Amino acid sequence: MTYVITSPCIEEKAADCVTVCPVDCIKEGEDQYFIDPDVCISCGACEVSCPVSAIYYIDDVPDDQKAFIQKAIDFFKK
């Protein structure tokens, strides 16, 4: 399982999450940051660090943000 970064990150890109992640699995994309679902240990540190509340546990991602789950998977496939 993993955490997912959603739309408030777009254009915000505060990057506080990158600093707190203990396994360095948050990478910068063109318009937002992404969490590598294969590396994330679901510690939750990023969720509380995000100043715009963009990060959710995968099971808690709101319905209108679910596209960001696949967007992250696609980002790390490149």
Ligand code: SF4
């Ligand atoms: Fe990193 Fe923990 Fe956030 Fe996963 S939940 S991305 S391991 S800080």
